[in-house]
Amino acid sequence: MKVTVNVSNRHIHLTKEHIETLFGSGYALTEQKKLMQPHQFAANETLTVAGPRNEVSGVRIVGPERTQTQIEMTVSDVRYLGIKAPLRLSGDLEGSGAAVLKGPKGTVELKEGAIVAKRHIHISQKDADVMNLKDGDAVSVKMGGERALTYENTVIRIDEKNAGPECHLDIEEANAALIKNGDKADIIK
C-alpha cells in the first residue's frame, strides 16, 4: 500500500495557559498556513527553545492549542540544546525532556514535554483492515531514489480524522532518504 510522506521540522504545540504566559493574557495564535493534517496550522508565532548548552530561536508553533505543551526537536537539536528528549509518539510525554520556552511576554520552564518524534503512519480502520494491521503495530516504509532506504519500526495509528495513509517523519529522517513533503512510499508489513 502507498503512503504519503509528511515531513516535520522542529515545532511546538502549546496549551492555552502557556500561550498566554508566553504571548500575553488573552492572546490567540494566528494562522500562517494550513498543514496536511486536518485542522492543524503553522502559526505566525515562533519561540526560542533553551537548554543547558544552547538555545534555538524561531521555532514554529503549530496550532490549534492542545491540552499538553509538547516540543518536537530533531536529534541534532537535542544534542545542541543539551537536553534529554526521548523518542516518543506525540502525546506520550510522561518522563520526557525538560526545556525552557521563551516568548515575547514570558517564559515557561517545562519539566517534561520535549521529545524526538517517533515515526508513525496515520491510517483509517478500513485501510488498516486491508493490510490486516491494528493500532500500535509496527511496519516498514520503503522509499526509492538515490538515497533509497527502508524505515522499520514505524507505528500504525488508526485515525479516522487524518485517514491518510500518511507517514510522519522528522526532517533528519526525511533528508536521510532525500524525501520531500508529499512524496510517496510503500508500506511493507
Added chain:
Amino acid sequence: MKVTVNVSNRHIHLTKEHIETLFGSGYALTEQKKLMQPHQFAANETLTVAGPRNEVSGVRIVGPERTQTQIEMTVSDVRYLGIKAPLRLSGDLEGSGAAVLKGPKGTVELKEGAIVAKRHIHISQKDADVMNLKDGDAVSVKMGGERALTYENTVIRIDEKNAGPECHLDIEEANAALIKNGDKADIIK
C-alpha cells in the same frame, strides 16, 4: 558481515593554496584530534561557508590538505545556505555545488566543490572477496534499535589504506537511525 559506522558532520577539505588564501601565506593546519580514518584529523581551524541565502560559521576543516577543496554539508545545511549541492562520493566534484569560504585572512569563491556525501563502505579487497563484492557495487546496511532502518544504495569502495569495513554516513542519516559513531551494522548484499 559487520561494519563499523563512522558519522560525519559538515566539514571541509582544503588545498594548500586555499589554506594560504584563507589563513595566510605559509599557514599549516593544526591537529585537534585524530579521526577513525588513518592519517585524517579534525583541525582546530574552522571556516564560514556562505551561500546566497545564509551562512554557517564554525565549519570544521579536516586535514591533511588535499588536491581539491571539498565542502561536505547535510541536506538541511544546503537548503539553509541556498546552494545546490548534489549527492556525490568524495572526490567526484565535477559540476558540484558553488559556495563561498570565508577565513580570517581571505575568501575563496568556489565554482564547484560542495556536495552532500553519498554513503559508502570502505573495505579491503580480501573482505570484499568474502562477500563477492567489487568496487562500485551497491549494498544495503541494516541498523537495529528503536529507529531501526536499512540504507540501500550504499557504495562499496575497495580501500587497503582504510580497510574497515567502515560505513560512512552523514549526521542526518545517522540520526534517522539513532546511530552513534562506532556503532555496528550489518552489510546485506
